[in-house]
Amino acid sequence: MDGIAGALPDVVIIGAMKCGTTSLHAYLDAHPDVAMSEPKELNFFVGPADRAGDWTEGNWHRGVAWYAGQFDARARVRGESSPGYTSPDHPEVAGRMAEVVPGARLVYAVRDPVDRAVSQYWHHRRDGTEPRPPEEALLDPASQYVARGRYLERLEPFLAAGAFEGRITVVAQEDLRDRPRATMRRLFEQLGLDDHWSSAMEQRRNAAPDRPAPVDAAVRERLRAALRDDAERLREVTGEEFAAWSL
Numbered sequence: 001m002d003g004i005a006g007a008l009p010d011v012v013i014i015g016a017m018k019c020g021t022t023s024l025h026a027y028l029d030a031h032p033d034v035a036m037s038e039p040k041e042l043n044f045f046v047g048p049a050d051r052a053g054d055w056t057e058g059n060w061h062r063g064v065a066w067y068a069g070q071f072d073a074r075a076r077v078r079g080e081s082s083p084g085y086t087s088p089d090h091p092e093v094a095g096r097m098a099e100v101v102p103g104a105r106l107v108y109a110v111r112d113p114v115d116r117a118v119s120q121y122w123h124h125r126r127d128g129t130e131p132r133p134p135e136e137a138l139l140d141p142a143s144q145y146v147a148r149g150r151y152l153e154r155l156e157p158f159l160a161a162g163a164f165e166g167r168i169t170v171v172a173q174e175d176l177r178d179r180p181r182a183t184m185r186r187l188f189e190q191l192g193l194d195d196h197w198s199s200a201m202e203q204r205r206n207a208a209p210d211r212p213a214p215v216d217a218a219v220r221e222r223l224r225a226a227l228r229d230d231a232e233r234l235r236e237v238t239g240e241e242f243a244a245w246s247l
Contacts, residue, residue: 007068009037011105011191012097013081014158017148018119019109020173025081027176027184033193035075041082042070045093045100058090064100077191083109086154088147094157102163105190110234111173112245113149113227114220120145122213134215139222146223150230152237159237170234174244220246 011028013021022040029036044067046058059066071078085093086108097104110116121138124130130137138145148154151170158164169190175183181198188195224247231247234240 004065004068007071007073007078008064008101009071009079009104010077011079011107012085012101013079013083013107013109015083015086015108015154016110016116016151017083018116018123019083019111020171020176021081021083021109023176024107024109024171025079027180028077028079028187031077031188031193031197033076034191035072035078037070037078037080040080041084042067042080043082043084044070044080045085045096046082046090058084060092060096067100077193086158088154091157094161097158098161098163104164104167106158106164106168107187108151108155108168108170109173109176110151110170110242112242112247113151113231114223114246116149117145117223117227118213118215118220120148121215135219138215138219139226146226149227152230152234155234155237170238170240172240172242172244174242178244 013024015021025036025040028034043058044062045060047060050061070080084090085097097106111119117138118134121130121134132140137143155168155170158168169187171183171187184198185195188197228247231242231245235242
């Protein structure tokens with residue numbers, strides 16, 4: 001692996017769904033010293049070690065040389081964005097990342113957990129995979145609507161891995177939407193990049209933010225109750241206020 005370490009990513013966006021990962025990927029890629037992967041989601045650290053398992057879920061079976069080959073080795077900073085890395089369905093990811101890219105900065109995009117759940121619900125309604133009404137689907141304890149918004153729970157394996165201590169940045173979608181320049185300057189600085197560089201893309205991509213359709217106030221309150229403890233723990237661990245959140 002030593003021979004290809006120079007082509008491995010320096011930054012990996014690890015989640016979460018419906019929290020602005022596409023915008024983050026694009027903003028980083030627009031910086032002249034950054035080359036983000038194409039496609040965006042490589043899902044390399046997911047899946048079994050060989051084709052004997054259900055290797056269609058991810059690309060781990062392809063090997064580190066394949067992964068390194070997805071990046072521009074000439075770029076000063078390289079990265080990818082795979083929100084599935086924080087899924088509890090893939091408990092192997094944090095350990096694999098600690099072994100292969102221990103020096104990478106991890107970026108976890110988050111959002112008001114209630115808005116995130118509602119947005120995911122309407123996303124699945126539009127694509128035809130969610131037939132249930134909001135109150136039934138959103139409050140189903142077996143669904144992912146609540147689980148995906150329990151952000152600290154999903155970060156804990158990466159915190160426990162040890163390699164990423166001090167190398168995890170949490171970015172709130174609300175900050176990316178309302179203060180894109182300041183939010184990206186912080187991330188550029190952490191990556192050792194020119195943090196004074198800016199792109200008009202930041203304003204263009206935030207011109208029409210994803211705002212979830214309304215659901216019944218009682219449903220939203222029950223969602224807040226299910227998510228509040230994790231949100232408070234996330235504030236404690238990260239030191240971030242997430243002042244725009246409703247819980």
